[in-house]
Amino acid sequence: MTTGKTALLVSVLFLSAGSTASADITPYSDPLQLGDYVQDLNGMLERAFSYDGWQLRSHPDPDTYVAFLSYKERDISVHVLVRDQNLTLSVESVFETGCAAPCKDLGEESVSKWIVNLRRSIAVELTTLVRDGLQSQM
């Protein structure tokens, strides 16, 4: 195969991949792009966390915040990492607490659902800030 044909084939493959591929979507690990819209990150997180009873806790790393939830005999800690104007969630720990007998099995899905809701709460607050920021630019 000539160089020209090879180049064309590679280009067509690349183009077809780009035109049909879709992004991988994860339940809560995809980054949120904050841009220049968030002036008071603590305030935004506190409002978002209050929707479902999450607490904002500090972390030694200044780029990291901790969301803590004690619910249905589980203590859940989620790291909220803010770096390069992107916000990303990751689960730090899930502990069972205070069950007299073995804790009722909630399944992975319940805990995952709570963290999806946490991410969505942050995203709703961010959307409001973006909307207000865009309005002020008009």
Next chain:
Amino acid sequence: MKRFGIIALLVCTGLAMAEPAPLVVDKKVRKSVRAKHIEAVHLEIPTGTTDLAKIRYAIVQGMMLTKGRVWTYEGDDGGSIRARFDYRGHTIAVRIEYNEELVQIKFHGGSEAYECKIIIDDGICYRNHDNYYKYTPNLRASIAQQLEAL
């Protein structure tokens, strides 16, 4: 090799500059949903203004005022705003592409049940879960309403 470089550059440029374009539904695509469902999501919306700041505002305001449930802001890639819809354990993600003339919703990704089975023209989804064609038209209608109100 020089030719390869030029072709690759053209391809990359083309992908990076994805823009809204008038929708012409290809009715010959096999196993596609009906054209009216595709149009309800992906039909281009005339902006009615060339002011990009106003257009961006109308898009995000439209996301927030969508009937039923807010679409959340995920980021702005310069020419498109990414929006997401989390509901009952499922997710739909779209890119809302815009320029001075048109706004158009493109499929970006989805959780397992909402992965697009047939994507054409870099984001026009010809086959997906029924609910994709139920929830996403509300977003399109809301953005159209906000653009009209500018």
